[in-house]
Amino acid sequence: MTELIRLTGITKVLKGQKEPRTILDGVDLTVRAGESVAIVGRSGSGKSTLLSVLGLFDRPDSGTYLLDDRDISRLPERHAAKLRSSHFGFVFQRFFLLKHLTAAQNVAMALINGQGWQPRRERRARVMRALEQVGIEHLAKNRPTKMSGGEQQRVAIARALVRDPRILLADEPTGALDTETGSIVIDALQEATTRGCALILVTHDRDHAARMGRIHDLQAGVLSERAPALSLSGPTAQLPHVGGPAA
Amino acid sequence: MMRLSGRLRSAMIIGGQGIRARKLRTLLSMVSLFLGVLAVVVVQAGAGIAERLQLADLELQAGKDGTKALYLPPVAGAGQAVADVVAGRSDAVAMFSTNATIGEPGVRPVNEGGSPFDENWGGSSQICDNSGKCYDPNAGKPQGQAIELRITALTGDVRDFRPYRPRSGQWLDFGTTPLLAPRLVLNEEAAKGFERYHVPAEMRVNGVTAGLTPQIIGVVKDGNSQPQAYVRLDELTNWIPLSKLTDPNGGFSDTQLLMAGSTPVEQVVIAKLKGLGATDVSVETINSRKEMEDELNLLRLIFLAMAGLVLVIGAAGVLNVGLATVGERVEEFALRRAVGTPRAVLAGIVLAETLLTGLFTAAAAIGVSVAALKAATIFLGPSQPFLQGVEFPWSAGVSGVIAGLVAGVLGGFVPAIRAAGIPIATVMRA
Numbered sequence: 001m002t003e004l005i006r007l008t009g010i011t012k013v014l015k016g017q018k019e020p021r022t023i024l025d026g027v028d029l030t031v032r033a034g035e036s037v038a039i040v041g042r043s044g045s046g047k048s049t050l051l052s053v054l055g056l057f058d059r060p061d062s063g064t065y066l067l068d069d070r071d072i073s074r075l076p077e078r079h080a081a082k083l084r085s086s087h088f089g090f091v092f093q094r095f096f097l098l099k100h101l102t103a104a105q106n107v108a109m110a111l112i113n114g115q116g117w118q119p120r121r122e123r124r125a126r127v128m129r130a131l132e133q134v135g136i137e138h139l140a141k142n143r144p145t146k147m148s149g150g151e152q153q154r155v156a157i158a159r160a161l162v163r164d165p166r167i168l169l170a171d172e173p174t175g176a177l178d179t180e181t182g183s184i185v186i187d188a189l190q191e192a193t194t195r196g197c198a199l200i201l202v203t204h205d206r207d208h209a210a211r212m213g214r215i216h217d218l219q220a221g222v223l224s225e226r227a228p229a230l231s232l233s234g235p236t237a238q239l240p241h242v243g244g245p246a247a
Numbered sequence: 248m249m250r251l252s253g254r255l256r257s258a259m260i261i262g263g264q265g266i267r268a269r270k271l272r273t274l275l276s277m278v279s280l281f282l283g284v285l286a287v288v289v290v291q292a293g294a295g296i297a298e299r300l301q302l303a304d305l306e307l308q309a310g311k312d313g314t315k316a317l318y319l320p321p322v323a324g325a326g327q328a329v330a331d332v333v334a335g336r337s338d339a340v341a342m343f344s345t346n347a348t349i350g351e352p353g354v355r356p357v358n359e360g361g362s363p364f365d366e367n368w369g370g371s372s373q374i375c376d377n378s379g380k381c382y383d384p385n386a387g388k389p390q391g392q393a394i395e396l397r398i399t400a401l402t403g404d405v406r407d408f409r410p411y412r413p414r415s416g417q418w419l420d421f422g423t424t425p426l427l428a429p430r431l432v433l434n435e436e437a438a439k440g441f442e443r444y445h446v447p448a449e450m451r452v453n454g455v456t457a458g459l460t461p462q463i464i465g466v467v468k469d470g471n472s473q474p475q476a477y478v479r480l481d482e483l484t485n486w487i488p489l490s491k492l493t494d495p496n497g498g499f500s501d502t503q504l505l506m507a508g509s510t511p512v513e514q515v516v517i518a519k520l521k522g523l524g525a526t527d528v529s530v531e532t533i534n535s536r537k538e539m540e541d542e543l544n545l546l547r548l549i550f551l552a553m554a555g556l557v558l559v560i561g562a563a564g565v566l567n568v569g570l571a572t573v574g575e576r577v578e579e580f581a582l583r584r585a586v587g588t589p590r591a592v593l594a595g596i597v598l599a600e601t602l603l604t605g606l607f608t609a610a611a612a613i614g615v616s617v618a619a620l621k622a623a624t625i626f627l628g629p630s631q632p633f634l635q636g637v638e639f640p641w642s643a644g645v646s647g648v649i650a651g652l653v654a655g656v657l658g659g660f661v662p663a664i665r666a667a668g669i670p671i672a673t674v675m676r677a
Contacts, residue, residue, distance in 0.1 A: 057585065057671040078589055085587020096582045100268030112260055113583065114592035117253035159586070 003069075004166060004198050005031040005054065010063035012049055012221075023049045024060070025221035033166065036190060036199040038209035040226070041218035047202045048171055050218060054200060055088055055169045056080040085115040089160030089197075091189070093172035095152040097144040103155045104140040107131060110162050130158040134188045150181035157188050161197075168192050170201045174208060186211060254592050261583075262599025265572075272568055276601075277608045279564030280654050284605075285612040286554035288647035292616055294547040295640030300633055301543065302536055307409055307470030309535040310505060314408045315513060316533055319493070319502035320525040326493030326502055328519040330480065332512055333402050333504070339512040340403040343480060343492050345500040347398040350446030352458060354391020357444055361395045363472050364440045392446045396437050396474035400483045400492060408505040409469070414438070416465025419479050429482040430464045437474035438466040452487055459486045508532070558654055565601055565658025573597060573662045573669075580669045594663035601659025602652055609651030613644050 012024040023046040031037055041047050052058040053065065056075065065073040072083065089110075097106045107127045111118060118126070131137040134154040144152050153173060160168055170189055174182030186201075186208050193199050201212055209215050215226045266273045310316060319325045326343060333339045348356050362368035403421055405411075411418070419432055429450075433441065441463070449458045461478070469475060483492070493502055506512050513530055520528045573580070580593050617639045628634045 052672055055585070081584065081587050081589045083587075084585065088587075090585050096578060098268075098579060101264065105264070109583070110586040112257045113586050113588040114254040114257040114595075115587050115589075117256055163587075 002033045003030060004033050004067065005029065006064075006066040007054075008064045008066075010050075010053060010060045010065065012046070012053060012058070013061050022221050024053065024223075026063070027218075027221070027223045029216065029223060031167070031198045031200060033198055034193050034196045035214070036193050036201065036212040038212035038215045039200065039202045039218055039223070040204065040206070040209050040215060043204075045218045046221045047218050050223070051169050051171050051200070051202050054167075055090060056084050082115055085110075085113055085163065087166045089163065089165035089168045089192075091153070091156050091160050091168065091170040091173045093175040095144070095149075095156040095176075097152055097155055099144055102141050102143055103131065103136065103147070103158075104128070106144065106155055107159045107162050110159050126162055127158075130162040131155075133161055133191065134158045148181070149177050150184055153177060153181075153185050154188055157185065161192055165197060168197050168199045170199065170203075172202055172204065174203065174205060179207075182208065254589070254595065257588070258592050258595030258599045261596045262603055265596065265600045266603055269572065272572065273600075273604055273607075276565045276568045276604050276658070277611065279568075280558075280561035280605065280608045280651070280658075281612060283554065283558030283561035283654060284608050284647055284650045285615060286557045287551065287650040288609075288612045288616045288643050290547065290550040290554045291646040292620065292640055292643035294543060294550070295642055296637055298540070298543050299640070300637075301539055304470035305535055305539055307411060307468065310408045310533045311410065312534055312536045313508045314533045315506040315508060315510075315530050317504040317506070317513070317516065317528070317530045319504065320520065320528060322520065322523045322525045323490075324523050325520055325525065326489050328523060329502065329504055329516055330402055330489060332515050332519065335403075336510075336512065337403060337407065338507040338510040340401055340405045340408065340505050341480070342405060342503045342505065343400040343489070343500065344397055344502070345452060345492055346395060347450055347452045347476070348393050348395045349448070349450045349461065350393025350444075351391040352393075352449065352451065353388055354393050355385045355388045356393040356395035357390075358395055358440065358474065359385060361397055361473055363436055363474070364443060392444060394437070394440045394444060394446055394474065396440070396476050397471075398431075398452065398476045398478060398483075400478050400480040402480050405477075405505060407507075411467040411469045414466040414468055416463075418465055418467065419477060421479060425479060425481040425485065426462075427482075427485055429459060429461045429478045429486070431461045431476045431478050432465045432467055433463060434467060434469040434471050434475040436472060437476055440474050452483075452492070506530075554650075558650055559657070562654040562657035565604065565654060566661060569597065569601055569659055569662030570665065573666045576666070577669055580666050581671050584669070584671045590667040593669075594667040597663040597666045598656065598659045601662070602655035605651035605653075605655030605658075606648065607651075608654070609647045612651075613647045616643065616647075
């Protein structure tokens, strides 16, 4: 598989306090196209910060971030915005759907972002395709307030997928959902990897983490690979416990 | 170009969605802005209408800017001297004015003193002789069917200097042989009098016993509220000697010479008048339009400053609402940045919303102003002649749109900067 992302020695220090605090301490990570990677760890271990760096929300203090062998560690904001639009899709724990827009309009939001322009017909087709990918095309005209949590998160996933991203970053996407709904959401995310999209999932849920190809544990800013991937069909009893004691 | 277009379109679409999502808030912003924009539109419209009315009539009465005017001093032979100099010239026209009455002889005119027909000046004009003794030329006469008006005899076409506007019929033709029946062109007030009162076609000029039969050939707008008639000098002097027409004791005669800026007539006339004994001969260059424009502009600026103040207060309202709205939409803007929306587009979204609000407000203010002016012309027009035919000046509409856009920028600039500066990490920490 093609190497998409290579982080080498990424460090991020939180300043502005009495004592500067190291959030990421020499993180190394490689992600290939179509690969799914889970990042687990305790609260405050730096998972979200790592995702911020990966998603170009934030810059590392040191280290290199290669995307397609291109160093983007110090990318200016306008170029970062362009890359976020063309390469990344984001799914958050809170769905961040705009209540005044329909599901289709929420998905189209990622297309109407000032990065190029698509005619309305083409935009609509892409939105419907994204909604179909997560199985909620029948809810296109519904507003978020009329949807369940799982449906809302799938709209958020459709929004992340609508630009055919190469990397999908998901920050606790099932955190606000029950187990069954969470599983459906993970299915929808994993479906994207079959089309060559890399998935990086930050989660506390060991079951969901176990469904990823690789699991990395982030402890006090240090990232380490935990265990080889297990088959989805394998017994969950054999899954390793990650990110703390088993529930 | 494509990128700019995409950004612009994105900002407009998202801005439109934001307005639709917050209709009440947009409406309240519009309310706070409305008075300011309305004030700008009204001031501009009022100034435009006043300027058009004032300046239009001003040129008719005072003459075009750059025209030179010379009032003849009361010296014997001055009128004839001027008439001789300007005869056949187009760069200078002499105007000999006096009072005349058309209608029944031996009666008091319906508008004694040549007053407008809807006004009463309270009696006839007094005429004073050489000894300083004044008398009422209509004393003891009964009221009758006669109209008193000011008659101006012209040596040439005066419209090069005073652009009288034709209303009906034709203007005096100075290229034909003079007729024995003097051809008259009336102003609108005189025409109103002849429509209202049916009087015999017999004209008498002050100080002349002979009655002559005039023929009315046209009506012009001359900006004068008094009844007035214009006649060729050579047709009038068939009946009245010029010396009588310019006799200061003959009753309110005056002579004015209008000249182009660069005519040699000025020097010749001045020399002749001085030769006749005139001591004080002065020529005035007409500059009234510019003076009036300066005065109107000053007034307009004063009122615009006040309107601008109201507009700034309205913009402060928009700013207040804008800041509150951005505060509420922190997550939305952070999310938009996360999906790749550049900071400039985020600022553009907020500006698009305030600019659209400003434009809607401008449209409302212009609509209200147009409707108010229309209503005023319909309901007050019949009693207020200055409102008749008045149209909403397009410059006021443009000013309203500009005021709306400026208020939109003033009210949206700071919120736009705030929106552009929202960190994306907001969505990660939420």
